[in-house]
Amino acid sequence: MASDLRTAEEAPSSELVVVPLRHPWRWVSGAVILLVIAGLGWAMSGAAIQWEDVPGFFTHPVMLEGLLNTIVLAVAAQGGAILLGVVIALMRLSANPVARWFAVGYIWLFRGLPVLLQILIWFNLALVFQNISIPMLFSVPTNVVMTAFVAALLGLGLNESAYMAEIVRAGLSSVDSGQTEAAKSIGMTPFTTLRRVVLPQAMRVIIPPTGNNFINMIKGTSMASVIAFLELIHAANNISSRNLEIMETLFAAAAWYLVMVSLASIGQHYLERAYGPR
Amino acid sequence: MALVEAVGVRKSFGHTEVLKGIDLEVERGEVVCLLGPSGAGKSTFLRCVNHLETIDAGRIWVDGVPVGFRSANGKLYELREREAAHQRRDVGMVFQRFNLFPHRTALENVMEGPVQVLGRDRAEVRAEALALLERVGLAEKASSYPAQLSGGQQQRVAIARALAMKPKLMLFDEPTSALDPELVGEVLDVMTSLAREGMTMIVVTHEIGFARSVADRVVFLVDGAVVETGSPADVLDNPRQPRTRQFLAKVL
Numbered sequence: 001m002a003s004d005l006r007t008a009e010e011a012p013s014s015e016l017v018v019v020p021l022r023h024p025w026r027w028v029s030g031a032v033i034l035l036v037i038a039g040l041g042w043a044m045s046g047a048a049i050q051w052e053d054v055p056g057f058f059t060h061p062v063m064l065e066g067l068l069n070t071i072v073l074a075v076a077a078q079g080g081a082i083l084l085g086v087v088i089a090l091m092r093l094s095a096n097p098v099a100r101w102f103a104v105g106y107i108w109l110f111r112g113l114p115v116l117l118q119i120l121i122w123f124n125l126a127l128v129f130q131n132i133s134i135p136m137l138f139s140v141p142t143n144v145v146m147t148a149f150v151a152a153l154l155g156l157g158l159n160e161s162a163y164m165a166e167i168v169r170a171g172l173s174s175v176d177s178g179q180t181e182a183a184k185s186i187g188m189t190p191f192t193t194l195r196r197v198v199l200p201q202a203m204r205v206i207i208p209p210t211g212n213n214f215i216n217m218i219k220g221t222s223m224a225s226v227i228a229f230l231e232l233i234h235a236a237n238n239i240s241s242r243n244l245e246i247m248e249t250l251f252a253a254a255a256w257y258l259v260m261v262s263l264a265s266i267g268q269h270y271l272e273r274a275y276g277p278r
Numbered sequence: 279m280a281l282v283e284a285v286g287v288r289k290s291f292g293h294t295e296v297l298k299g300i301d302l303e304v305e306r307g308e309v310v311c312l313l314g315p316s317g318a319g320k321s322t323f324l325r326c327v328n329h330l331e332t333i334d335a336g337r338i339w340v341d342g343v344p345v346g347f348r349s350a351n352g353k354l355y356e357l358r359e360r361e362a363a364h365q366r367r368d369v370g371m372v373f374q375r376f377n378l379f380p381h382r383t384a385l386e387n388v389m390e391g392p393v394q395v396l397g398r399d400r401a402e403v404r405a406e407a408l409a410l411l412e413r414v415g416l417a418e419k420a421s422s423y424p425a426q427l428s429g430g431q432q433q434r435v436a437i438a439r440a441l442a443m444k445p446k447l448m449l450f451d452e453p454t455s456a457l458d459p460e461l462v463g464e465v466l467d468v469m470t471s472l473a474r475e476g477m478t479m480i481v482v483t484h485e486i487g488f489a490r491s492v493a494d495r496v497v498f499l500v501d502g503a504v505v506e507t508g509s510p511a512d513v514l515d516n517p518r519q520p521r522t523r524q525f526l527a528k529v530l
């Protein structure tokens with residue numbers, strides 16, 4: 001034994017046969033995964049689905065209207081949430097204790113309640129407040145203002161703004177205080193410091209979770225279907241209520257979600273690169 | 279009137295008094311080196327001069343203007359942060375840890391103040407900024423990001439960034455303490471030539487050689503109070519106070 005080892009060590013390496021490490025389990029697990037996929041595919045092809053109808057539903061005018069509404073709702077709710085989130089984050093970090101406590105309470109409330117519940121509350125606001133008014137300035141009937149779109153926008157946007165506030169706060173806190181001091185020392189006002197120095201650096205921390213949240217937002221718009229807002233799912237239901245091809249229309253809607261989420265992921269990738277480390 | 283006049287400056291953090299009544303005058307064109315042991319309050323004093331800290335008592339005037347206040351009808355009104363920012367334009371500051379803006383190139387760092395704060399024309403500022411980078415020996419690094427520069431180069435960009443505001447006064451807080459020994463010289467050279475050109479400077483440093491050759495006056499600070507002040511030759515070679523002697527024995 002010992003002499004064998006020695007000869008092996010002493011022999012010139014070129015004369016030795018090299019046996020690469022084998023990975024039998026990779027082959028086995030790979031095969032199992034492929035089998036499962038094939039099985040699913042086979043089940044799908046055998047399922048009672050009219051596949052040839054799906055492309056038609058994909059481009060159905062009602063579906064396209066739902067798609068547009070979904071995009072508008074998601075973008076408006078996320079955009080508003082980002083702006084509000086920045087404001088709440090600044091309040092959370094402010095020297096004013098009242099502002100700080102307000103921010104804490106705001107986040108506690110709007111993050112604490114289910115989005116669906118918030119949408120329903122906004123949509124039904126007319127039951128308890130007949131008019132929305134600021135004394136001596138204006139007054140409008142609640143049921144005129146609180147359309148399905150507005151209720152969904154408030155429900156989704158306010159909930160999201162609470163999350164955005166936390167994301168923005170983490171981003172702002174991640175920027176070294178020396179940066180603020182350097183900005184001050186060249187005479188920058190607090191606002192310019194925030195805009196030119198702190199926020200651009202905070203972006204690196206803010207963008208990845210915001211991208212994830214936006215993807216959630218795109219899917220979250222589906223909750224607006226419960227108040228009959230014509231987003232994708234409601235559009236799919238509208239179409240299938242006439243032809244009863246429920247699965248086919250749902251699959252067409254599903255395809256649109258995947259398209260939107262894929263595009264959002266690509267956009268996030270480029271944003272991350274633009275604000276990435278130099 | 280001296281360019282900087284500090285009278286009875288006091289500052290506490292919580293219950294600890296860090297500055298215990300500092301009096302200091304700095305004439306126009308004068309270079310004053312602030313020496314003293316760690317925790318003496320040197321950084322805190324510099325930060326007060328630039329109103330990065332508010333003082334609890336006493337007063338600091340820079341070019342006749344009370345720092346952090348506006349005087350009107352015989353009263354002093356405390357400034358809002360926006361107005362304080364306006365005051366800081368005239369005072370440049372260089373930090374131990376450089377604090378360059380990492381998301382902007384060397385050139386953009388230098389241009390940031392004149393363009394964003396003074397609202398000046400970009401093309402004009404660009405030419406000036408390039409000249410400043412040239413002056414600190416970094417013309418060829420204009421388009422580099424801070425992360426691509428050595429510590430000494432970053433600190434020279436930081437000096438150029440402060441100079442771009444055409445300050446009346448430059449504050450240096452241990453500008454070479456974070457540098458590798460072989461990079462210290464290049465930064466001190468820039469500071470020396472700045473001093474020769476007549477810039478008024480307050481420099482916190484542990485570089486005794488620099489203090490000896492460049493400073494007009496050395497101020498020795500211990501526990502928040504000035505214990506000795508005078509020409510470099512007097513204070514560094516013939517210290518009268520035991521605290522000064524102790525400190526110099528350690529650093530020399």
Ligand SMILES: Nc1ncnc2c1ncn2[C@@H]1O[C@H](COP(=O)(O)OP(=O)(O)OP(=O)(O)O)[C@@H](O)[C@H]1O
Pocket residue numbers: 291296314315316317318319320321322323
């Ligand atoms: N923001 C702050 N909060 C609380 N204490 C502080 C703060 N800044 C400084 N101090 C304290 O004030 C004292 C003086 O600090 P300062 O930084 O001015 O000393 P220094 O002379 O610059 O020392 P060094 O040579 O170590 O830089 C120290 O005891 C420090 O702990």
Ligand SMILES: [Mg+2]
Pocket residue numbers: 320321322451452
């Ligand atoms: Mg210090």
